[in-house]
Amino acid sequence: MSDRQEQISQVVVTAEQMRDIETRIFAAGMPVVALMEKVAGLIARRIQNLYPNLKQTQQFTPSSPSSFSSNLRVGILVGPGHNGGDALVVARELHFRGYEIWIYSPFSKLKELTSQHLQYAQSLGIPIYQEIEQLPNSNLLIDGLFGFGLERNLTDPIASAINQLNELSVPILSIDLPSGLHTDTGEVLGTAIRATHTFCLGLWKLAFLQDQALEYLGKVELIDFDIPLADVQAVLLNAPRIKRITPATALSTLPLPRPSVTHKYKEGHLLLICGSRRYAGGAILTSLGARGSGVGMLSVAVPESLKSLLVSHLPEALIVGCPETETGAIAQLQLPAKTNLSSFSAIACGPGLTTDASPVVQEVIESDVPLVLDADGLNILAQMGTIPTLQKRQAVTILTPHAGEFQRLFPHVADAKHDRVKAVREAAAQSGAVVLLKGARTAVANPQSEVWIVPESTPALARGGSGDVLTGLLGGLLAQGLTKQIPVEDIAATAAWWHSQAAILATQERTELGVDAFTLTQYLIKTLSNCY
Numbered sequence: 001m002s003d004r005q006e007q008i009s010q011v012v013v014t015a016e017q018m019r020d021i022e023t024r025i026f027a028a029g030m031p032v033v034a035l036m037e038k039v040a041g042l043i044a045r046r047i048q049n050l051y052p053n054l055k056q057t058q059q060f061t062p063s064s065p066s067s068f069s070s071n072l073r074v075g076i077l078v079g080p081g082h083n084g085g086d087a088l089v090v091a092r093e094l095h096f097r098g099y100e101i102w103i104y105s106p107f108s109k110l111k112e113l114t115s116q117h118l119q120y121a122q123s124l125g126i127p128i129y130q131e132i133e134q135l136p137n138s139n140l141l142i143d144g145l146f147g148f149g150l151e152r153n154l155t156d157p158i159a160s161a162i163n164q165l166n167e168l169s170v171p172i173l174s175i176d177l178p179s180g181l182h183t184d185t186g187e188v189l190g191t192a193i194r195a196t197h198t199f200c201l202g203l204w205k206l207a208f209l210q211d212q213a214l215e216y217l218g219k220v221e222l223i224d225f226d227i228p229l230a231d232v233q234a235v236l237l238n239a240p241r242i243k244r245i246t247p248a249t250a251l252s253t254l255p256l257p258r259p260s261v262t263h264k265y266k267e268g269h270l271l272l273i274c275g276s277r278r279y280a281g282g283a284i285l286t287s288l289g290a291r292g293s294g295v296g297m298l299s300v301a302v303p304e305s306l307k308s309l310l311v312s313h314l315p316e317a318l319i320v321g322c323p324e325t326e327t328g329a330i331a332q333l334q335l336p337a338k339t340n341l342s343s344f345s346a347i348a349c350g351p352g353l354t355t356d357a358s359p360v361v362q363e364v365i366e367s368d369v370p371l372v373l374d375a376d377g378l379n380i381l382a383q384m385g386t387i388p389t390l391q392k393r394q395a396v397t398i399l400t401p402h403a404g405e406f407q408r409l410f411p412h413v414a415d416a417k418h419d420r421v422k423a424v425r426e427a428a429a430q431s432g433a434v435v436l437l438k439g440a441r442t443a444v445a446n447p448q449s450e451v452w453i454v455p456e457s458t459p460a461l462a463r464g465g466s467g468d469v470l471t472g473l474l475g476g477l478l479a480q481g482l483t484k485q486i487p488v489e490d491i492a493a494t495a496a497w498w499h500s501q502a503a504i505l506a507t508q509e510r511t512e513l514g515v516d517a518f519t520l521t522q523y524l525i526k527t528l529s530n531c532y
């Protein structure tokens with residue numbers, strides 16, 4: 001990947017930013033017509049690669065004595081704006097390459113350029129239909145109804161037409177965005193095309209990184225049409241950054257290579273506080289996640305009754321058995337002699353604790369040690385009052401909620417279901433913490449409103465214990481990274497990326513059903529060895 005491609009692949013834009021970038025390109029002299037021609041030409045070539053128009057020759061048989069061949073039949077869905085214009089250029093190109101094309105153009109008012117392309121398509125003899133009921137069969141549909149210009153809810157008759165198109169068992173390739181999705185929130189505006197494949201044009205739009213859009217996007221692909229980096233930088237200069245985490249950025253954050261002369265405490269000392277009689281497994285998974293991070297020294301505080309279990313799983317770790325409550329939660333921390341919380345580079349606290357461990361969680365929140373809080377650590381923080389409690393903290397805090405925990409922590413922040421990116425950004429700004437909002441596309445925000453999003457993952461992770469592994473992994477990376485002055489938000493983003501990549505690799509080898517949390521821990525290092 002070239003330097004430019006790498007930079008472009010990290011960029012995420014809103015519809016407004018895309019329009020501003022486009023405006024700069026046109027103002028600099030690039031004709032609108034030429035850009036549409038270039039972009040749609042790239043899409044048409046990509047479609048030919050994916051669906052080659054190989055003549056499908058019917059075999060000679062006694063019952064059908066003459067052999068004949070047929071072309072791939074492609075239906076082109078055309079909207080009123082330039083998304084429709086793109087689709088019409090694709091229609092024309094595929095027509096000349098021998099595909100059998102028909103056009104569905106239900107709008108009476110089209111933008112000038114779109115209207116011209118429609119007129120030319122008609123002059124070529126391509127059939128054009130206005131009514132959904134008139135449409136012939138097809139092998140493939142190209143969706144150019146709406147792109148990033150869509151802002152209002154879709155209503156009938158176009159909404160019901162989209163619903164009917166979704167019912168056909170034909171692959172749908174969407175241009176720029178499945179029609180009906182909001183470009184920024186990924187929300188469905190009334191209804192939306194369920195694409196098999198979406199070609200995102202020029203720069204990744206925010207919708208591609210929002211959970212609620214995923215089931216509409218299908219396979220996603222960026223069509224790079226050479227937007228000058230200078231225009232991108234000029235538009236994004238003063239906006240809070242949203243970045244896709246790429247392998248290059250994640251790998252550059254990892255504590256590799258290690259210096260030749262070092263020792264275990266220089267490679268970070270992590271204290272995990274986790275587990276209860278009820279949730280013993282959470283402590284093991286968190287610890288194995290931390291082991292996967294390569295942290296120099298690992299101490300694990302658990303209720304006394306779990307100590308021997310943890311020792312048997314993690315012979316290299318220092319297991320600290322603590323006095324327990326009647327319910328089997330950690331009652332108080334009992335660190336070894338000459339050790340206090342400040343002895344650790346970082347603490348990760350929460351998995352499996354139960355809310356009976358609240359005095360311990362309060363103690364670590366009041367400490368001045370960098371802290372990852374997860375699971376019951378978050379529930380206890382929510383009970384204490386998230387924002388006033390965190391405002392008193394001097395050291396770094398990373399919160400790793402899933403959507404439910406997020407809601408409890410930040411009940412007054414924007415609805416995370418409606419716009420996850422906006423919600424995580426507000427939560428970080430208000431709390432002063434780095435917030436990692438877990439989900440299908442995990443998003444990390446820092447208090448300066450910058451956001452990092454994991455662009456690919458697998459639903460194999462939707463399984464009990466996956467989050468515990470992430471907490472350990474993140475704690476271990478934090479303990480190592482802080483000693484090397486790596487920014488905390490980069491560490492959190494890298495941990496989330498690594499966790500997802502391990503799950504993707506495990507899924508490839510074992511299917512989506514084969515990625516239990518313990519197995520996931522075994523893929524952490526395997527993932528890295530594939531990258532180096």
Ligand SMILES: NC(=O)C1=CN([C@@H]2O[C@H](COP(=O)(O)OP(=O)(O)OC[C@H]3O[C@@H](n4cnc5c(N)ncnc54)[C@H](OP(=O)(O)O)[C@@H]3O)[C@@H](O)[C@H]2O)[C@@H](O)CC1
Nearest residue numbers: 022036080081082083146147148149150151152153154176
């Ligand atoms: N940026 C780039 O670099 C490049 C961009 N390119 C392409 O341009 C696309 C953006 O084009 P666009 O701005 O014309 O908007 P688009 O999404 O086609 O549709 C908006 C139209 O829909 C209408 N409309 C809106 N809501 C509606 C509703 N509910 N129900 C009914 N109608 C509704 C609205 O009209 P309105 O009614 O608001 O006047 C407007 O006419 C982009 O996605 C990409 O494909 C490439 O060609 C070249 C490179």
Ligand SMILES: Nc1ncnc2c1ncn2[C@@H]1O[C@H](COP(=O)(O)OP(=O)(O)O)[C@@H](O)[C@H]1O
Nearest residue numbers: 438439440457458459461462464465466467468
């Ligand atoms: N559909 C999905 N696609 C990708 N990742 C997912 C999906 N669902 C959950 N995950 C990931 O799985 C993990 C689940 O964490 P969490 O909800 O804390 O589970 P647990 O508490 O059982 O360990 C998170 O890292 C989350 O991002």
Ligand SMILES: [K+]
Nearest residue numbers: 143146175177
């Ligand atoms: K579209």
